[in-house]
Amino acid sequence: MDDDRTIRVLLADDHPVVRAGLCAMLESAEYISVVGQAGSGEEAVVQAASLAPDIVLLDLRMGGMDGVAATGHILRRSPGSKVVIVTTYEDDSDILRAVEAGAAGYLLKGSSRAELIDAVHAAARGETVLTPSLAGKLFRARTPEPVPLSGREREVLRLVSRGHTNAEIGRELFISEATVKTHLLRTFKKLGVSDRTSAVMTALERGLLS
Structure with missing residues (x-):
C-alpha cells in the first residue's frame, strides 16, 4: 500500500467507550480513516464484508463470536482485509490462536497512540504487528516442549x-x-x-x- 493512501479501518469492540477512544486516536492521524464500528464479532464480520476495510482492529473477547472466530470469517469474506487483535489479554494460548487464525498482529489496549498508529500502517504494508512485550510469549507458545528420551x-x-x-x-x-x-x-x-x-x-x- 502507498504511504500516502488513506488506510480504511473498521473498529470492533463490545465497549462503546473503548471504540470511541480508539476512533479518536486513529482519526487524529494522517492517512487513516475509521469507516465503521462494530459492537460484536458477528457485526464485525458483516461490516467487513460490506465495507472491505484495509484493517480491522478487533477485540479478542466479546459476547457471542469471539475475536479468533471472527478473524477467520472476516478473512474469508473480505480477503483483502488485515485483522489486528487489540485486547487486554496476554495469555500465550490467546496470542497463538489469533495468529493461527490469520491475524496480522496482536496489540494490547494499553499501547500508546503512536504504537497503535504505527501498527495500523505496518499491517497495511503487510507486516506482522506484535506488541514487543508479547514477542517472547508468542515464541514460547509456538515452540513445543521437547519430549524427553527414556x-x-x-x-x-x-x-x-x-x-x-x-x-x-x-x-x-x-x-x-x-x-x-x-x-x-x-x-x-x-x-x-x-x-x-x-x-x-x-x-x-x-x-x-x-
Missing part, C-alpha cells in the same frame, strides 16, 4: 553415537534387534529426525548424551 532410548542412542550396529546394541543391552529398532524409531519421532546420524547430532546439541 533411559533406555538414551542408552541405545549413546551406543549408536559410538558406531555400534543394531545387532551389537542388542547384544550389549540384552535386548532383541527388533527392540533396538523400536527404541530408535521412538527416538527419531521425539527428536523430529529421520535417521541415526541426525538423531545423534540433535541429541548432542540438546545435551541428551552427556
Whole structure:
C-alpha cells in the first residue's frame, strides 16, 4: 500500500467507550480513516464484508463470536482485509490462536497512540504487528516442549553415537534387534529426525548424551 493512501479501518469492540477512544486516536492521524464500528464479532464480520476495510482492529473477547472466530470469517469474506487483535489479554494460548487464525498482529489496549498508529500502517504494508512485550510469549507458545528420551532410548542412542550396529546394541543391552529398532524409531519421532546420524547430532546439541 502507498504511504500516502488513506488506510480504511473498521473498529470492533463490545465497549462503546473503548471504540470511541480508539476512533479518536486513529482519526487524529494522517492517512487513516475509521469507516465503521462494530459492537460484536458477528457485526464485525458483516461490516467487513460490506465495507472491505484495509484493517480491522478487533477485540479478542466479546459476547457471542469471539475475536479468533471472527478473524477467520472476516478473512474469508473480505480477503483483502488485515485483522489486528487489540485486547487486554496476554495469555500465550490467546496470542497463538489469533495468529493461527490469520491475524496480522496482536496489540494490547494499553499501547500508546503512536504504537497503535504505527501498527495500523505496518499491517497495511503487510507486516506482522506484535506488541514487543508479547514477542517472547508468542515464541514460547509456538515452540513445543521437547519430549524427553527414556533411559533406555538414551542408552541405545549413546551406543549408536559410538558406531555400534543394531545387532551389537542388542547384544550389549540384552535386548532383541527388533527392540533396538523400536527404541530408535521412538527416538527419531521425539527428536523430529529421520535417521541415526541426525538423531545423534540433535541429541548432542540438546545435551541428551552427556
